[in-house]
Amino acid sequence: MSSLAQLYLNDKDLAVRWSNITEDFTGELKKEAQIALRKLITTSTEIQVQDLIGSDKWQHNYQRTAYRHGYRSRGLLTSFGYLANIRVPRVSSGKLSFKCFKAYKQRSSDVDELVLKMFLAGVSTRRVKEVLEPLLGTNCISASSVSQITKSLNEQVNKYHARKLADDYLYLIADGVYFNVRNPINKHRRCVMVVYGIKSNGVRELIDFELAPHGEGEVSWEHFLNRLYHRGLKGNSIKLVSRDGNKGLKNALATVFPNANQQPCWAHKLRNVANKLPKSLQNTCINQARDIYNAGSYHEALKNYNCWAKTWNPVQPDAVQCLNDDILDLLNFFKEPKHLWIKLRTSNVIERCFREVRRRTRPMSCFNNQDSIQRIIYAIFYRQNKIWENKPLKLLHKI
Numbered sequence: 001m002s003s004l005a006q007l008y009l010n011d012k013d014l015a016v017r018w019s020n021i022t023e024d025f026t027g028e029l030k031k032e033a034q035i036a037l038r039k040l041i042t043t044s045t046e047i048q049v050q051d052l053i054g055s056d057k058w059q060h061n062y063q064r065t066a067y068r069h070g071y072r073s074r075g076l077l078t079s080f081g082y083l084a085n086i087r088v089p090r091v092s093s094g095k096l097s098f099k100c101f102k103a104y105k106q107r108s109s110d111v112d113e114l115v116l117k118m119f120l121a122g123v124s125t126r127r128v129k130e131v132l133e134p135l136l137g138t139n140c141i142s143a144s145s146v147s148q149i150t151k152s153l154n155e156q157v158n159k160y161h162a163r164k165l166a167d168d169y170l171y172l173i174a175d176g177v178y179f180n181v182r183n184p185i186n187k188h189r190r191c192v193m194v195v196y197g198i199k200s201n202g203v204r205e206l207i208d209f210e211l212a213p214h215g216e217g218e219v220s221w222e223h224f225l226n227r228l229y230h231r232g233l234k235g236n237s238i239k240l241v242s243r244d245g246n247k248g249l250k251n252a253l254a255t256v257f258p259n260a261n262q263q264p265c266w267a268h269k270l271r272n273v274a275n276k277l278p279k280s281l282q283n284t285c286i287n288q289a290r291d292i293y294n295a296g297s298y299h300e301a302l303k304n305y306n307c308w309a310k311t312w313n314p315v316q317p318d319a320v321q322c323l324n325d326d327i328l329d330l331l332n333f334f335k336e337p338k339h340l341w342i343k344l345r346t347s348n349v350i351e352r353c354f355r356e357v358r359r360r361t362r363p364m365s366c367f368n369n370q371d372s373i374q375r376i377i378y379a380i381f382y383r384q385n386k387i388w389e390n391k392p393l394k395l396l397h398k399i
Helices: 003-053 109-120 125-136 143-150 153-162 218-230 247-256 266-275 279-293 298-312 317-324 338-344 348-361 370-389
Strands: 068-078 081-091 169-182 187-199 204-212 240-243 261-264
Touching (some): 068 109, 109 125, 169 247, 187 218, 187 348, 218 247, 266 279, 266 317, 298 317
Parallel strands (some): 240 261
Antiparallel strands (some): 068 081, 169 187
């Protein structure tokens, strides 16, 4: 047998043996890591006590101002697992703050960072425990502990709402979504207003959101848009703003960004048209209306609209009038680069984010307070913005 064949067989045998001991090896490695970490913590606390007292154990020092006072036991959850019964030295002078862990802190900072990263990545608070158990052991962390950790996001949420905005957005999409929120008396529905933007470099961004105090009326939208305006979004570069059919939003946009063209959402508009039709005619009429926004140019779309209106006006004038009220604005997206038409003619990009919000909030059925709903929405927006950072759109000049 050649030396090469012998080496192959030896390597094959080694691979078989390795596969048999891999599970035990990783388990032993984890135990050794826990032993090493325990020794590191114990040594660190002993050194800190020695520096405070000024002498080692059993060493006489008449200049000392503090004395050792035995030990106490405590546990600590780390990224290597749970460390139980750690011997922590005590001093007679009172409480001593150790550098390696904070008083009453049950978890190391890296565990909290891991939980926050999982939450921002889309893992629900109840699923975090399920994911961490194989890594950190059973009963490592509870859903209530995860909720407490995520409360540290409140500071990041406040910074997100207050950050300065560059006035380089070419396109905006605005919409709102409703959630159930509890108050001390009962639960009620609150609207979350959202603005999405496409920058001049093609980067997409969920710019900001705000909880409307009394529904998405004109006052609420104008307050939200004015806040964006004073943070730097002056609207000097905006070419088009896509929106739903809310009249309050329409008027607020005209007030804050008067020079920007508005694009009503085709999906919302066709739902309104369908509501004017009997069920027997809805599919036929709406399918023919879709030929308007699926046209290859502005003039072709206008031609398709005239044909559609001529067909349906004698039998369903209310439905035709509903579309006719906004037809010129509905065709504004044709003035922009063709590859952006599908993104600008509806507010679906925000609706997809709302679906992710609903997926994560469906098991809750109702939020306990406004801070909890802000943390969930911020987590979803943060993750989506990170994805879009590396996937800019290719922008072209107007056609």
